[in-house]
Amino acid sequence: MKAMLCGCGRHLEAANDDGLVRETLAHRRQEHATSVTDEKLVRRVVAENAYRLEHVAPYADGEGPDEEFGPEPY
Ligand SMILES: [Zn+2]
Numbered sequence: 001m002k003a004m005l006c007g008c009g010r011h012l013e014a015a016n017d018d019g020l021v022r023e024t025l026a027h028r029r030q031e032h033a034t035s036v037t038d039e040k041l042v043r044r045v046v047a048e049n050a051y052r053l054e055h056v057a058p059y060a061d062g063e064g065p066d067e068e069f070g071p072e073p074y
Pocket residue numbers: 006007008009010027028031032
Protein backbone atom coordinates (compact mmCIF):
# COMPACT_ATOMS: atom_id res chain seq x y z
CA MET A 1 0.00 0.00 0.00
CA LYS A 2 1.06 3.57 -0.65
CA ALA A 3 -0.38 6.47 1.26
CA MET A 4 -0.15 10.24 1.26
CA LEU A 5 -1.47 13.09 3.33
CA CYS A 6 -3.14 15.84 1.33
CA GLY A 7 -2.41 19.43 2.26
CA CYS A 8 -5.91 19.63 3.75
CA GLY A 9 -5.14 16.79 6.14
CA ARG A 10 -7.07 14.15 4.20
CA HIS A 11 -5.40 10.73 4.24
CA LEU A 12 -5.26 9.17 0.78
CA GLU A 13 -4.19 5.62 0.09
CA ALA A 14 -4.01 3.11 -2.74
CA ALA A 15 -2.31 -0.14 -3.70
CA ASN A 16 0.43 1.63 -5.67
CA ASP A 17 1.60 4.98 -7.03
CA ASP A 18 -0.74 4.93 -10.04
CA GLY A 19 -3.73 4.26 -7.83
CA LEU A 20 -2.63 6.99 -5.46
CA VAL A 21 -2.38 9.46 -8.34
CA ARG A 22 -5.95 8.60 -9.32
CA GLU A 23 -7.14 8.90 -5.72
CA THR A 24 -5.43 12.25 -5.36
CA LEU A 25 -6.85 13.55 -8.64
CA ALA A 26 -10.36 12.45 -7.67
CA HIS A 27 -9.99 13.98 -4.21
CA ARG A 28 -8.65 17.27 -5.59
CA ARG A 29 -11.47 17.53 -8.12
CA GLN A 30 -13.99 16.95 -5.35
CA GLU A 31 -12.48 18.94 -2.49
CA HIS A 32 -10.13 21.39 -4.17
CA ALA A 33 -11.99 22.15 -7.39
CA THR A 34 -10.78 25.76 -7.32
CA SER A 35 -7.10 24.83 -7.39
CA VAL A 36 -5.31 23.67 -10.52
CA THR A 37 -5.34 19.90 -10.84
CA ASP A 38 -2.56 18.93 -13.19
CA GLU A 39 -1.93 15.21 -13.45
CA LYS A 40 1.80 15.64 -14.03
CA LEU A 41 2.08 17.76 -10.91
CA VAL A 42 0.03 15.31 -8.85
CA ARG A 43 2.19 12.44 -10.12
CA ARG A 44 5.33 14.27 -9.03
CA VAL A 45 3.85 15.12 -5.63
CA VAL A 46 2.87 11.47 -5.15
CA ALA A 47 6.33 10.26 -6.19
CA GLU A 48 7.96 12.62 -3.70
CA ASN A 49 5.56 12.44 -0.80
CA ALA A 50 3.89 9.05 -0.81
CA TYR A 51 5.07 6.60 1.79
CA ARG A 52 4.67 2.88 2.21
CA LEU A 53 1.76 1.86 4.35
CA GLU A 54 2.54 -1.42 6.07
CA HIS A 55 -0.26 -3.88 6.47
CA VAL A 56 -1.57 -3.73 10.00
CA ALA A 57 -3.47 -6.74 11.23
CA PRO A 58 -6.59 -5.90 13.24
CA TYR A 59 -5.52 -8.42 15.87
CA ALA A 60 -2.05 -9.67 16.65
CA ASP A 61 -1.80 -13.46 16.70
CA GLY A 62 -3.78 -14.92 19.56
CA GLU A 63 -5.18 -11.56 20.57
CA GLY A 64 -8.73 -12.04 19.27
CA PRO A 65 -11.79 -11.66 21.45
CA ASP A 66 -11.83 -14.31 24.15
CA GLU A 67 -14.22 -17.16 23.67
CA GLU A 68 -16.60 -17.22 26.55
CA PHE A 69 -18.36 -20.21 27.95
CA GLY A 70 -21.19 -18.48 29.69
CA PRO A 71 -24.41 -20.04 30.95
CA GLU A 72 -26.74 -21.44 28.31
CA PRO A 73 -29.44 -18.90 27.38
CA TYR A 74 -32.13 -21.53 28.03
ZN1 LIG B 1 -7.17 17.66 0.15
